[in-house]
Amino acid sequence: MTRGLELYASVSRQAASRLVGAGPSGWSGLAGVAAPLRYVEHGDPVVPGPGWVTVRPRLAGISGSDLALVTGRVSAYLTAMVGLPFVPGQEVVAEVQESVTLDDGRVLAAGDRVVVDPAPGSGPGTGDGRVGDGGWARGVGGGGWSRVMLAHRGQLCPVPATLPDARAVLVDPLAAAVHAVDRARVGAGQRVLVVGAGAAGLCTVLALRAHTEAGQVAVVAKYPRQAELARRFGADVVFDPDGAVAGVRRATHAMRVSPRAGGAFLLGGVDVAFDAAGRASSLSTALRTTRAGGRVVLSGVPTGRVDLTPLWARGLELVGAARRGAAPSVLARAFALAAGAPLDGVVAATYPLTRWREALEHALCAGRLGAVRIAFDPTVAL
Structure with a gap:
Protein backbone atom coordinates (compact mmCIF):
# COMPACT_ATOMS: atom_id res chain seq x y z
CA MET A 1 0.00 0.00 0.00
CA THR A 2 1.12 3.54 -0.77
CA ARG A 3 0.57 6.16 1.91
CA GLY A 4 0.58 9.88 1.37
CA LEU A 5 -1.16 13.23 1.65
CA GLU A 6 -3.95 14.06 -0.74
CA LEU A 7 -5.38 17.45 -1.58
CA TYR A 8 -9.06 16.97 -2.35
CA ALA A 9 -11.98 19.04 -3.60
CA SER A 10 -13.99 20.60 -0.79
CA VAL A 11 -15.77 23.90 -1.35
CA SER A 12 -16.39 24.40 2.36
CA ARG A 13 -12.80 23.68 3.41
CA GLN A 14 -11.35 25.80 0.61
CA ALA A 15 -13.55 28.70 1.71
CA ALA A 16 -12.56 28.14 5.34
CA SER A 17 -8.89 28.04 4.34
CA ARG A 18 -9.09 31.42 2.63
CA LEU A 19 -11.10 32.91 5.51
CA VAL A 20 -8.74 31.63 8.20
CA GLY A 21 -5.65 32.78 6.30
CA ALA A 22 -7.08 36.28 5.97
CA GLY A 23 -7.74 36.62 9.70
CA PRO A 24 -5.67 38.72 12.10
CA SER A 25 -3.83 35.70 13.50
CA GLY A 26 -3.32 34.04 10.14
CA TRP A 27 -3.02 30.27 10.13
CA SER A 28 -1.72 29.66 13.63
CA GLY A 29 -3.37 26.59 15.16
CA LEU A 30 -5.95 26.15 12.38
CA ALA A 31 -4.17 24.71 9.32
CA GLY A 32 -5.07 21.14 10.21
CA VAL A 33 -8.70 22.02 10.76
CA ALA A 34 -9.30 24.05 7.60
CA ALA A 35 -6.99 22.59 4.95
CA PRO A 36 -8.60 20.24 2.38
CA LEU A 37 -5.82 17.71 2.93
CA ARG A 38 -5.95 14.14 4.23
CA TYR A 39 -3.64 11.22 4.95
CA VAL A 40 -4.70 8.30 2.78
CA GLU A 41 -3.72 4.80 1.68
CA HIS A 42 -3.94 3.67 -1.93
CA GLY A 43 -2.68 0.84 -4.02
CA ASP A 44 0.74 1.44 -5.55
CA PRO A 45 0.59 3.81 -8.54
CA VAL A 46 0.47 2.20 -11.96
CA VAL A 47 3.24 3.19 -14.38
CA PRO A 48 1.39 4.89 -17.26
CA GLY A 49 3.81 3.96 -20.05
CA PRO A 50 7.41 3.65 -21.28
CA GLY A 51 9.94 5.90 -19.57
CA TRP A 52 7.99 6.17 -16.32
CA VAL A 53 9.37 4.74 -13.08
CA THR A 54 8.46 4.62 -9.41
CA VAL A 55 10.61 6.47 -6.90
CA ARG A 56 10.53 6.68 -3.11
CA PRO A 57 10.83 10.22 -1.73
CA ARG A 58 13.45 10.71 1.00
CA LEU A 59 12.70 14.39 1.61
CA ALA A 60 9.95 16.58 0.18
CA GLY A 61 9.93 20.30 0.88
CA ILE A 62 6.81 22.31 1.74
CA SER A 63 7.13 25.08 -0.82
CA GLY A 64 5.31 28.36 -1.17
CA SER A 65 3.32 27.07 -4.14
CA ASP A 66 2.32 23.97 -2.14
CA LEU A 67 1.09 26.19 0.67
CA ALA A 68 -0.81 28.39 -1.78
CA LEU A 69 -2.63 25.31 -3.07
CA VAL A 70 -3.39 23.96 0.40
CA THR A 71 -4.60 27.30 1.76
CA GLY A 72 -6.69 28.18 -1.29
CA ARG A 73 -4.67 31.30 -2.11
CA VAL A 74 -3.62 30.10 -5.54
CA SER A 75 -5.19 31.68 -8.62
CA ALA A 76 -8.05 29.85 -10.33
CA TYR A 77 -5.83 29.95 -13.43
CA LEU A 78 -3.45 27.46 -11.83
CA THR A 79 -6.14 25.19 -10.41
CA ALA A 80 -6.93 24.14 -13.98
CA MET A 81 -3.41 22.63 -14.12
CA VAL A 82 -4.01 20.40 -11.10
CA GLY A 83 -6.67 17.68 -11.05
CA LEU A 84 -8.12 16.74 -7.70
CA PRO A 85 -7.47 14.64 -5.73
CA PHE A 86 -3.78 15.44 -6.02
CA VAL A 87 -0.61 14.67 -4.04
CA PRO A 88 1.34 17.95 -3.50
CA GLY A 89 5.08 18.29 -3.13
CA GLN A 90 7.33 19.56 -5.93
CA GLU A 91 10.67 19.76 -4.09
CA VAL A 92 11.72 16.12 -3.96
CA VAL A 93 14.86 14.08 -3.43
CA ALA A 94 14.11 10.39 -3.87
CA GLU A 95 15.48 6.90 -4.58
CA VAL A 96 14.75 5.13 -7.85
CA GLN A 97 13.27 1.68 -7.34
CA GLU A 98 14.72 0.03 -10.43
CA SER A 99 17.53 0.44 -12.90
CA VAL A 100 16.79 3.17 -15.43
CA THR A 101 18.71 4.55 -18.40
CA LEU A 102 18.47 8.33 -18.73
CA ASP A 103 18.16 10.16 -22.02
CA ASP A 104 21.86 11.08 -21.92
CA GLY A 105 22.88 7.42 -21.56
CA ARG A 106 23.69 7.44 -17.85
CA VAL A 107 22.40 4.43 -15.95
CA LEU A 108 20.87 4.71 -12.50
CA ALA A 109 20.82 1.63 -10.30
CA ALA A 110 18.01 0.81 -7.90
CA GLY A 111 18.54 2.84 -4.75
CA ASP A 112 20.37 5.72 -6.44
CA ARG A 113 19.28 9.18 -5.31
CA VAL A 114 17.71 11.69 -7.65
CA VAL A 115 16.11 15.09 -7.57
CA VAL A 116 12.74 14.87 -9.30
CA ASP A 117 12.52 17.92 -11.55
CA PRO A 118 8.93 19.24 -11.67
CA ALA A 119 9.65 21.28 -14.82
CA PRO A 120 11.73 19.09 -17.15
CA GLY A 121 12.54 20.14 -20.65
CA SER A 122 11.75 16.86 -22.39
CA GLY A 123 10.02 13.55 -22.04
CA PRO A 124 6.51 12.53 -23.10
CA GLY A 125 3.87 13.82 -20.74
CA THR A 126 6.37 15.69 -18.57
CA GLY A 127 6.66 19.09 -20.16
CA ASP A 128 3.10 20.34 -20.54
CA GLY A 129 1.66 19.87 -17.07
CA ARG A 130 -1.55 18.31 -18.39
CA VAL A 131 -3.90 16.67 -15.95
CA GLY A 132 -4.05 12.89 -16.00
CA ASP A 133 -6.85 10.52 -14.98
CA GLY A 134 -5.31 8.72 -12.00
CA GLY A 135 -5.49 10.23 -8.53
CA TRP A 136 -1.85 9.43 -7.79
CA ALA A 137 -0.58 10.20 -11.27
CA ARG A 138 -2.06 13.64 -11.80
CA GLY A 139 0.02 16.25 -13.57
CA VAL A 140 3.64 15.12 -13.53
CA GLY A 141 3.22 11.83 -11.67
CA GLY A 142 1.85 13.26 -8.45
CA GLY A 143 3.97 14.93 -5.79
CA GLY A 144 6.49 14.04 -3.13
CA TRP A 145 4.23 14.10 -0.07
CA SER A 146 3.91 10.33 -0.37
CA ARG A 147 5.82 7.12 0.23
CA VAL A 148 5.90 6.34 -3.51
CA MET A 149 5.48 8.57 -6.55
CA LEU A 150 5.74 8.32 -10.32
CA ALA A 151 8.35 10.17 -12.35
CA HIS A 152 9.41 10.16 -15.97
CA ARG A 153 13.07 9.45 -16.66
CA GLY A 154 13.27 12.96 -18.15
CA GLN A 155 12.61 14.31 -14.66
CA LEU A 156 15.38 12.38 -12.90
CA CYS A 157 18.52 14.32 -11.97
CA PRO A 158 21.22 12.19 -10.28
CA VAL A 159 22.38 13.50 -6.90
CA PRO A 160 26.15 13.45 -6.27
CA ALA A 161 27.18 11.19 -3.40
CA THR A 162 28.70 14.16 -1.57
CA LEU A 163 25.45 16.19 -1.57
CA PRO A 164 23.30 15.59 1.54
CA ASP A 165 19.53 15.22 1.19
CA ALA A 166 18.93 18.49 3.06
CA ARG A 167 20.81 20.34 0.31
CA ALA A 168 19.53 18.26 -2.60
CA VAL A 169 15.91 19.03 -1.68
CA LEU A 170 16.72 22.72 -2.24
CA VAL A 171 17.76 22.21 -5.88
CA ASP A 172 14.26 23.06 -7.14
CA PRO A 173 13.96 26.47 -5.41
CA LEU A 174 17.57 27.20 -6.38
CA ALA A 175 16.81 26.34 -10.01
CA ALA A 176 13.72 28.56 -9.91
CA ALA A 177 15.88 31.41 -8.60
CA VAL A 178 18.58 30.90 -11.23
CA HIS A 179 15.93 30.97 -13.96
CA ALA A 180 14.30 34.10 -12.50
CA VAL A 181 17.69 35.83 -12.43
CA ASP A 182 18.29 34.80 -16.03
CA ARG A 183 14.93 36.30 -16.96
CA ALA A 184 15.75 39.53 -15.09
CA ARG A 185 18.74 40.36 -17.33
CA VAL A 186 20.51 42.29 -14.58
CA GLY A 187 23.24 44.50 -16.00
CA ALA A 188 26.64 45.17 -14.46
CA GLY A 189 26.34 47.57 -11.55
CA GLN A 190 22.55 47.74 -11.60
CA ARG A 191 20.70 48.15 -8.32
CA VAL A 192 18.39 45.27 -7.38
CA LEU A 193 15.63 44.85 -4.81
CA VAL A 194 14.40 41.42 -3.67
CA VAL A 195 11.05 41.68 -1.89
CA GLY A 196 10.67 38.69 0.40
CA ALA A 197 13.27 36.64 2.26
CA GLY A 198 11.76 33.20 2.44
CA ALA A 199 13.32 30.38 0.44
CA ALA A 200 12.53 32.03 -2.92
CA GLY A 201 14.00 35.39 -1.94
CA LEU A 202 17.11 33.98 -0.29
CA CYS A 203 17.80 31.69 -3.25
CA THR A 204 17.38 34.70 -5.53
CA VAL A 205 20.08 36.56 -3.61
CA LEU A 206 22.43 33.57 -3.99
CA ALA A 207 21.72 33.39 -7.73
CA LEU A 208 22.24 37.14 -8.18
CA ARG A 209 25.65 37.00 -6.53
CA ALA A 210 26.69 33.84 -8.38
CA HIS A 211 25.46 34.67 -11.87
CA THR A 212 25.30 38.45 -12.33
CA GLU A 213 27.46 41.52 -11.81
CA ALA A 214 24.70 43.31 -9.94
CA GLY A 215 25.63 46.36 -7.92
CA GLN A 216 23.84 46.92 -4.63
CA VAL A 217 21.41 44.14 -3.73
CA ALA A 218 18.75 45.12 -1.20
CA VAL A 219 16.29 42.72 0.43
CA VAL A 220 12.96 43.29 2.14
CA ALA A 221 12.80 40.89 5.09
CA LYS A 222 10.03 40.70 7.66
CA TYR A 223 11.82 38.75 10.40
CA PRO A 224 15.28 38.98 12.06
CA ARG A 225 16.43 35.49 11.03
CA GLN A 226 15.50 36.23 7.42
CA ALA A 227 17.49 39.47 7.54
CA GLU A 228 20.49 37.63 8.98
CA LEU A 229 20.43 35.01 6.23
CA ALA A 230 19.91 37.61 3.51
CA ARG A 231 23.12 39.34 4.57
CA ARG A 232 24.97 36.02 4.79
CA PHE A 233 23.83 35.14 1.27
CA GLY A 234 25.04 38.42 -0.22
CA ALA A 235 22.58 41.26 0.43
CA ASP A 236 24.19 44.64 0.94
CA VAL A 237 21.28 46.13 2.85
CA VAL A 238 18.05 44.81 4.37
CA PHE A 239 14.82 46.72 4.95
CA ASP A 240 11.72 45.77 6.89
CA PRO A 241 8.48 45.92 4.86
CA ASP A 242 7.29 49.17 6.43
CA GLY A 243 10.61 50.87 5.71
CA ALA A 244 11.19 49.51 2.20
CA VAL A 245 10.14 52.61 0.22
CA ALA A 246 12.14 54.93 2.49
CA GLY A 247 15.13 52.59 2.42
CA VAL A 248 15.20 52.36 -1.37
CA ARG A 249 14.78 56.14 -1.59
CA ARG A 250 17.89 56.67 0.54
CA ALA A 251 19.90 53.99 -1.25
CA THR A 252 19.08 55.25 -4.75
CA HIS A 253 18.70 58.98 -4.05
CA ALA A 254 15.17 58.84 -5.49
CA MET A 255 12.32 61.24 -4.79
CA ARG A 256 9.41 60.03 -2.69
CA VAL A 257 5.88 60.94 -3.76
CA SER A 258 2.89 60.44 -1.45
CA PRO A 259 -0.52 60.45 -3.17
CA ARG A 260 -3.69 61.46 -1.34
CA ALA A 261 -4.64 57.80 -1.07
CA GLY A 262 -2.59 54.62 -1.38
CA GLY A 263 1.06 53.91 -0.74
CA ALA A 264 3.98 56.20 -1.45
CA PHE A 265 6.10 55.60 -4.54
CA LEU A 266 9.44 56.75 -5.88
CA LEU A 267 10.57 58.84 -8.82
CA GLY A 268 13.71 56.86 -9.44
CA GLY A 269 14.49 53.67 -7.56
CA VAL A 270 16.10 50.32 -8.33
CA ASP A 271 16.76 49.03 -11.83
CA VAL A 272 15.33 45.56 -11.21
CA ALA A 273 12.99 44.27 -8.50
CA PHE A 274 11.96 40.69 -7.70
CA ASP A 275 8.66 39.87 -6.04
CA ALA A 276 9.76 36.73 -4.22
CA ALA A 277 6.90 36.67 -1.71
CA GLY A 278 3.95 36.28 -4.05
CA ARG A 279 1.64 38.66 -2.23
CA ALA A 280 -0.22 41.76 -3.32
CA SER A 281 1.77 43.83 -0.85
CA SER A 282 5.13 42.53 -2.08
CA LEU A 283 4.34 43.11 -5.75
CA SER A 284 3.05 46.57 -4.89
CA THR A 285 6.34 47.35 -3.13
CA ALA A 286 8.31 46.17 -6.16
CA LEU A 287 6.23 48.27 -8.55
CA ARG A 288 6.47 51.40 -6.39
CA THR A 289 10.26 51.25 -5.91
CA THR A 290 11.45 50.47 -9.46
CA ARG A 291 12.62 53.32 -11.65
CA ALA A 292 10.79 54.28 -14.84
CA GLY A 293 11.64 51.79 -17.58
CA GLY A 294 12.89 49.23 -15.05
CA ARG A 295 12.03 45.58 -14.71
CA VAL A 296 9.89 43.71 -12.15
CA VAL A 297 10.20 39.92 -12.01
CA LEU A 298 7.53 37.66 -10.54
CA SER A 299 9.59 34.88 -8.95
CA GLY A 300 6.96 33.89 -6.37
CA VAL A 301 3.54 32.42 -7.15
CA PRO A 302 1.29 35.52 -7.45
CA THR A 303 -1.65 35.81 -5.04
CA GLY A 304 -4.00 38.69 -4.35
CA ARG A 305 -4.85 41.80 -6.34
CA VAL A 306 -2.60 44.80 -6.84
CA ASP A 307 -2.87 48.24 -8.46
CA LEU A 308 -0.96 48.00 -11.75
CA THR A 309 -1.07 51.73 -12.45
CA PRO A 310 2.70 52.12 -11.72
CA LEU A 311 3.36 49.50 -14.41
CA TRP A 312 1.52 51.57 -16.99
CA ALA A 313 2.54 55.03 -15.82
CA ARG A 314 6.24 54.33 -15.51
CA GLY A 315 6.68 51.99 -18.46
CA LEU A 316 7.84 49.09 -16.34
CA GLU A 317 8.54 45.65 -17.77
CA LEU A 318 6.75 42.87 -15.85
CA VAL A 319 8.43 39.49 -16.29
CA GLY A 320 7.04 36.08 -15.34
CA ALA A 321 9.55 33.50 -14.20
CA ALA A 322 7.82 30.11 -13.91
CA ARG A 323 10.48 27.53 -14.76
CA ARG A 324 9.08 26.16 -18.00
CA GLY A 325 11.44 26.23 -20.96
CA ALA A 326 14.40 27.19 -18.78
CA ALA A 327 17.95 27.01 -20.17
CA PRO A 328 19.51 23.52 -19.93
CA SER A 329 22.26 24.92 -17.69
CA VAL A 330 19.83 26.01 -14.97
CA LEU A 331 19.79 22.70 -13.10
CA ALA A 332 23.57 22.33 -13.27
CA ARG A 333 23.98 25.80 -11.77
CA ALA A 334 21.39 24.99 -9.11
CA PHE A 335 23.29 21.84 -8.13
CA ALA A 336 26.49 23.89 -7.90
CA ILE A 374 10.20 22.72 6.43
CA ALA A 375 10.12 19.29 4.81
CA PHE A 376 8.43 15.92 5.03
CA ASP A 377 10.49 12.77 5.56
CA PRO A 378 8.26 10.08 4.01
CA THR A 379 10.68 7.34 5.10
CA VAL A 380 9.62 7.77 8.73
CA ALA A 381 6.57 5.68 9.54
CA LEU A 382 5.11 7.67 12.46
Missing part, protein backbone atom coordinates in the same frame (compact mmCIF):
# COMPACT_ATOMS: atom_id res chain seq x y z
CA LEU A 337 24.78 26.36 -5.55
CA ALA A 338 23.34 23.50 -3.51
CA ALA A 339 26.85 22.13 -3.04
CA GLY A 340 28.70 25.37 -2.35
CA ALA A 341 26.33 27.93 -0.82
CA PRO A 342 26.00 28.37 2.98
CA LEU A 343 22.76 26.39 3.17
CA ASP A 344 23.31 24.46 6.38
CA GLY A 345 20.22 24.81 8.54
CA VAL A 346 17.98 26.15 5.76
CA VAL A 347 15.90 22.97 6.08
CA ALA A 348 15.01 23.67 9.68
CA ALA A 349 12.83 20.67 10.53
CA THR A 350 11.43 17.48 9.02
CA TYR A 351 8.18 15.69 9.81
CA PRO A 352 6.70 12.28 9.01
CA LEU A 353 3.66 12.41 6.77
CA THR A 354 1.38 11.41 9.66
CA ARG A 355 2.25 14.67 11.45
CA TRP A 356 1.20 16.79 8.49
CA ARG A 357 -0.87 19.20 10.57
CA GLU A 358 2.17 20.14 12.68
CA ALA A 359 4.31 20.38 9.55
CA LEU A 360 1.90 22.77 7.85
CA GLU A 361 1.64 24.95 10.93
CA HIS A 362 5.44 25.13 11.12
CA ALA A 363 5.75 25.93 7.41
CA LEU A 364 3.04 28.58 7.47
CA CYS A 365 4.69 30.28 10.45
CA ALA A 366 8.27 29.53 9.37
CA GLY A 367 9.47 33.11 9.04
CA ARG A 368 8.16 34.16 12.44
CA LEU A 369 9.71 31.04 13.99
CA GLY A 370 13.13 31.67 12.43
CA ALA A 371 12.90 28.86 9.85
CA VAL A 372 13.23 28.90 6.06
CA ARG A 373 12.16 25.50 4.76
